[in-house]
Amino acid sequence: MISGKRVKLPYSAPSLWVKQKRTLEGQAVWLVLAAFVMSLMMCVEFEESWRGRFPLFIERMVYIPLTVSIILLLDLLLGKTPAFVRRKLAFVGTISLELYLIHIQFVLKYVTPYKLGYCLTALVMIAVSLVLAWLLHKAVDKVVR
Numbered sequence: 823m824i825s826g827k828r829v830k831l832p833y834s835a836p837s838l839w840v841k842q843k844r845t846l847e848g849q850a851v852w853l854v855l856a857a858f859v860m861s862l863m864m865c866v867e868f869e870e871s872w873r874g875r876f877p878l879f880i881e882r883m884v885y886i887p888l889t890v891s892i893i894l895l896l897d898l899l900l901g902k903t904p905a906f907v908r909r910k911l912a913f914v915g916t917i918s919l920e921l922y923l924i925h926i927q928f929v930l931k932y933v934t935p936y937k938l939g940y941c942l943t944a945l946v947m948i949a950v951s952l953v954l955a956w957l958l959h960k961a962v963d964k965v966v967r
Contacts, residue, residue: 851898858891920955920962928954 861884868884900908914921929951933943 861888917955
């Protein structure tokens with residue numbers, strides 16, 4: 823608003839797209855997929871070859887297109903996902919903070935010395951972290967209520 827008048831933007835702002843419930847057209851999906859593949863390749867190359875050559879904030883900017891393209895692709899994918907899968911993902915989202923807080927210091931630290939290999943270590947860490955994160959979530963919920 824400018825001096826009490828509502829100003830109409832000359833462009834279609836992303837927030838207006840959300841209000842209008844606009845979706846990506848079929849042709850745009852391929853563009854988003856191409857952006858995902860190219861940004862993933864760039865991130866891998868960056869991690870392998872260019873790490874430490876730029877200021878940290880510029881290094882992190884490489885991940886913005888990857889993140890945006892993943893969000894758009896997941897939105898398309900999850901729209902066609904069965905409800906029970908979405909409920910499971912919502913559960914993981916509910917305990918995501920607890921997962922983040924627990925997984926390295928309280929799980930990975932004690933699983934790594936067993937040298938189980940990458941895949942088995944990841945599976946054990948995920949399984950144990952999910953249980954501990956759920957328990958922590960329930961404990962905090964009881965204390966808060």
